[in-house]
Amino acid sequence: MSGSTTLVDLEKVSVRAGAVRILEDVSLTVHPGDAVGVFGANGAGKTTLLRLIATLQPPAGGRCSVFGADMYAADRFDIRRRIGYIGHTPGLYPELTLLENLAFVADAHGLPESEARRALELVGLSGAADRRTDHSSHGMQRRTEFARVLMTGPDLLLLDEPHSALDADAVDLVDELVHRTVERGGAAVLVSHDRDRVNSLATRTHEIKDGTLL
Amino acid sequence: MSGSTTLVDLEKVSVRAGAVRILEDVSLTVHPGDAVGVFGANGAGKTTLLRLIATLQPPAGGRCSVFGADMYAADRFDIRRRIGYIGHTPGLYPELTLLENLAFVADAHGLPESEARRALELVGLSGAADRRTDHSSHGMQRRTEFARVLMTGPDLLLLDEPHSALDADAVDLVDELVHRTVERGGAAVLVSHDRDRVNSLATRTHEIKDGTLL
């Protein structure tokens, strides 16, 4: 881990689409060991907040830094390697197999293919490693995303409705992933509509309402 | 409602992808007033079962009928109008607004555009009716799908993980939809990983395991 003591530091950040305000004056600090839950109604801006932290959504104003570096000034690709983000929809190539999708990410991280296989095993997909992604069920694709994040071992975990689409066995993956990350001195931000599950996981929770974080 | 007393009648139906057996010897009868819950692990074949009933997935063998008509011999487009299916991913056109997407379906069902507006109001999206679909959040798109099904008032409801992506206010939509349909003499099949929610809704439940329905 880096020497800095804050992993995420947002200060009065706003996100807009033209005149429409999506997020307004959002401030959030995440320290190592934190597991932050974020709740909010549909369309409140939860996904936007996660993508902002993941350096995927440029802010309209305010100061934001991840791992102590200004995330929109620095060479982002260095800090991006340390972020583990799982969005609403799986970002996999449908024509490749599950293993090939993971192997690409492993390759980009300088990891051998064996790591990709091992990660698939961890999420219970060894048997389907060579199945094309578009021949795999929704839950299998979600599991593959978890395998990707397990494989790269990020310091900052950003999970968007992580429990959805996972079966009873697989929901434990979420806890597993969060615990691992937090134990190694990382942190997690979890967005969810499932308050019970997240409350039991999170060290603190926030609510998004009217574009601001409460 | 049609005079027939079974809405869905599957008899030893199997579904395959090449040599891979996805479903095997599945039999299922759904009567008016039934709300059937279906559980199963990731990749078990739940979505495949729903798409089979929705006449979207051709069977490899067995007999299947919906509304008393063989669903793969007859002119399916007549029975399809009476089916309300919500899949994993929203089937909306991203470049159209939410209202335009609904208006297309209304048009196809011979309903006026005002019905589309009213349906959007029912799911709490009046304020976002003119927002482009790709500028709407995941949950807003899911809600729009519920609006579509509310609008067309189907006799057979097929819901694939209906609770996911909906916020605390909107999950009631699922109950509402199921109750409405069942009250008018229709039926519902619900696939979910959320056993508690479905158990409270369903009149009976099944489990899919190793390609067969238990």
Add this chain to the structure above:
Amino acid sequence: MTDAGATPGFFAQVMTIVRRDLLRERRSGEVLWVTLPFGAIALLLVPLAIGTDAPTLQRIGPGMFWVIVMLFGVLIAIRQTSAETQAQRDMVALTGLDPAAIFVGRSTASFLLLVVFQTVLGAVTIVLYNVTPTGWAVLPVVLLLAASGLALLGTLAASIVSTGRSATALVPLLVAPLSVPLLLGATQALEAIRLGRSSLVWVLLMATVGLLLAVAGILSARPLQETA
């Protein structure tokens, strides 16, 4: 809510699809802003590549026009299918629209877009290649027949392909042989006019091909959907 509305008639269903396609085009501007400029640029590049000898250009001008119209016309006609997701296909299927109405609606929308495409490219050809259009009576007929033939062909190809997933490969192989009679009909009809001969047989050829495609499309629409 209300009980389902009355099932719309065939024509109303066709119009539903036409409206949808034109609205989507208006929002995405794909034909207008991508295919059309690309086609025009193609016409511009040809003289740069093959040299600038005016008589040659005049000679090949109409031919180039037709080649570009055929190639890009197919792209226009198959545009919807290639980008469609499974979820969108499911949604359309469950609207219960008659597959034949969908076929006719899609073809009609493509036809309208192709007419715009042809008109603009035609103007570009006339200016760039110094072609003097002849046969003012027959020319519009030929253009409309070409547009409708291409629209039908593209829609048919797309609907055959959309059933089997990996079969996109088939589109060119399917379209090429079938577009040859259209191309021949169009070029030969205009050539005949230029030489003062009767173009009737060529116009009839195009009309026949169009008719065959329409019949094939309408008759195959349901069976194709059955296997979807």
Add this chain to the structure above:
Amino acid sequence: MTDAGATPGFFAQVMTIVRRDLLRERRSGEVLWVTLPFGAIALLLVPLAIGTDAPTLQRIGPGMFWVIVMLFGVLIAIRQTSAETQAQRDMVALTGLDPAAIFVGRSTASFLLLVVFQTVLGAVTIVLYNVTPTGWAVLPVVLLLAASGLALLGTLAASIVSTGRSATALVPLLVAPLSVPLLLGATQALEAIRLGRSSLVWVLLMATVGLLLAVAGILSARPLQETA
């Protein structure tokens, strides 16, 4: 699992992208089974459309070849971007690959595909148009320069417009002007050889354009990603 592996060097990152693109192409077969046949069909249609007069065909053959290579080459080079989903873009961004390496990798993969494309279409041209290729020493150089220029151009244009969905519309407008020098260089170099003159200046023109595009692409990769 393990702590993250060591960050791969620039070249390793480039190879990661090249492998991914070629694997995706192998699985989807888009270039091989759709673009290539379409290009070949275009070459086939031209003689049908403009009439089969051997000297004319021979005269316009090389030019047609270049036009088709340019048009379809652009389609090949932008193929990845147009179909990419937001989720896939996010995933690639978070791999932390250097945007410049991504640019080089994509261009390289497109270059390899374009070389195949050119080779096949070249053979078709020779057969169909009865063209005798001359300048065996320079020809491969010209072909390789054209392929690399087009690959760079398409990749760059795609990355300039990539974020906005409706902006794909602009790709042809961005690509057309910059492809003119390539087209000019390619045709004029071969013309010079045919006339027994030196083609050096044209080859140099192409090389310069390619170099400029490479520099522009590499330098702009990060700023473009920063603002994504």
Add this chain to the structure above:
Amino acid sequence: MTSTQHRTTVWPWIVMAVAGLHTFVASMTVSPDVVQGQLSRIMYVHVPAAWLAYLAFGVTMFASAMYLWKKDFRWDRRALASAEIGVLFTALAIGLGMIWAKPTWGVWWTWDARLTLTSIMFFVYLGYLALRRTTDNLDVRAARSAIFGVLAVVQVPLVHFSVIWWRTLHQPPTLLNPEGPAMDTAMVITLLIAVASFTVIYVAMMFKRIELARLEDEVLVADQTSSGPVAGQAVTAPGLTKGS
């Protein structure tokens, strides 16, 4: 909007009027060309318009490069202003060329490398302007258009040398000929006067356009910092009771 009162500058309008008049007087007083007669007077607008378009696009390239280097929005606005004026001048050159072509070549338009490439140049910079419209995000807009603004400039040498590379109808270089100007001295001087006046007009227009661009950017920023609607408020709890 900001509270400061914006005083619009007036002098560019005056300069434009004077320079325009200057061109007109000069081109009308010179004796007509021996071959082309009175028609040759079109040249004193056609040619400066074309050259100033070159200059404008050159400035766009320079300003774009400067933006990429300094990340200063003033350079972005300069690039935009120059490109827009360049498009205007290109249109002028094409329009006058067409008017000139009808009596001399007998057609409004014909296939000719310079004509084709000039119109491609026109569309390319229209594309530049269109590219700027694809986003409201100032940084994104500036970065993208700057990269394109640098690359698009290859059009200029292409148009200029097209008459040499493709030997076609259009006049080969007469004034900028490597072997010295092949033109009557009086005509050369008149042409230079016209070019000078056009340059003055260009500079004046630049001032006006940059001023306008600054205001536009301020409006955009104001719009993006004003309290517009909150996205999430469009979504409410489902109104189920109102249904059935």
